[in-house]
Amino acid sequence: MHTLAIDIGGTKIAAGIFDEEDKIQRRWQIPTPTTSEGIDAQLANLYREAKEEAPDISGIGISAAGNVEGDRRTVSFSANIPTWIHYPLADKLEALIDHECPVVVENDANCAGWGEYICGAGKGSKNMVMLTVGTGLGGAIVINGELYRGSFGMAAEAGHLPMVPDGDTCGCGLRGCAERYTSGSALERFARSAIRRWPDKSDRLMELAGGNVHDLRGQMVSQAAKEGDDLALYAFGKIGEWLGRTMSALAAVLDPDRFVVGGGVVSIGDILLEPARYNYVRFLEAAAYRPHADILAAAAGPDAGMVGVADLALREARAQGESQINA
Ligand SMILES: [Zn+2]
Structure with missing residues (x-):
């Protein structure tokens, strides 16, 4: 099983494919589009590209600078992307990729903190x-x-x-x-x-x-x-x-x-x-x-946020997999 981690910054979007041991397999970087729709479309493209490398991608984690609501799907506010006001980022992306896998959105500081906890100075x-x-x-x-x-x-x-x-x-x-x-x-x-x-x-x-x-x-x-x-x-x-x-x-x-x-x-x-x-x-x-x-x-290095959100996506994918088995 692989996950796709995406870090959306004000000027660039970084993406990486991670394995189940939270190790990065491949990474890319693209400029951040200026509109919400442009960003959504680019995220969907990144997913399709990633699937060519790792067809078993089963979760997407997005690290975003801003306030992410309790549902972990909606960005309520971001200083970097002014059009993200109560923006349902996970819904938009899941629709564009035909609901092939779940999307988790998390605040960038939380992602970095989780990365430090699982493989850095917080271990x-x-x-x-x-x-x-x-x-x-x-x-x-x-x-x-x-x-x-x-x-x-x-x-x-x-x-x-x-x-x-x-x-x-x-x-x-x-x-x-x-x-x-x-x-x-x-x-x-x-x-x-x-x-x-x-x-x-x-x-x-x-x-x-x-x-x-x-x-x-x-x-x-x-x-x-x-x-x-x-x-x-x-x-x-x-x-x-x-x-x-x-x-x-x-x-x-x-x-x-x-x-x-x-x-x-x-x-x-x-x-x-x-x-x-x-x-x-x-x-x-x-x-x-x-x-x-x-x-x-901190000891997890500059990828801490990507590692953290990749792991959160993996947990979400596993939880959804288990609930499907139980259903
Ligand atoms: Zn203040």
Whole structure:
């Protein structure tokens, strides 16, 4: 049995054929069409192409940036694809492929979290929280070995935990959300404010930014931090601190045994994770009298989301197969 995993991004669609051991057999990439109908048609084409390679494809998993409803079939909102408002993506695709196999749609952060849980840094944990530090802060929660989606598919939006009353305005319209203080954009913002506060120490960051503070990017801050630059280390210390504070808030509700941190900036390793570990304990209730969760860097690599959604598709295909046998 094989599954087809599809990751729909704002600019490109990546697809891969996976076997039952969650190993990728073949991959492609195409540009993302601009209309919902265009995307549906391309997904159907990908399925037909994939079937030529692996005629026994029995499930399709789609990872999408956005909010996926509790039915795991409908995208309620996506910042990348503006026409996806309560869009029945799974119904549309299943109709185009004559209902040959089931389609599961899942939020991209949940897919990456599930990938880490089954074959990355989350492996072996009982209750895991993954936090992805990207442009924003994504989350995924695994409880007792199952992906936790909430009642309406909206669980694990850790980036929008209200951390600071009346704090910075977030892209979601609320204020003081965690991702305003721990994300790739927060890293850039802390580094820029450090440059303004300590201009006499800003030579290296300003050099990397080509002399313009507004051109400073996260990768430059990472590079300077690896070289030991004070201001870059300060910026990582700040987002690390807020990462740890966010973890302690999540621990008050979920009490996980492991936090997995993903996203581009985690390649910096302990420069980010040590302040996160320190502040997690600092703000953890009854910290002296309870075990502390492990805080680890993601390990499943850039394919984590594809692996995760391929596995979810496999489970769905098996469940449907079993219910047909029982019927
Ligand atoms: Zn928010």
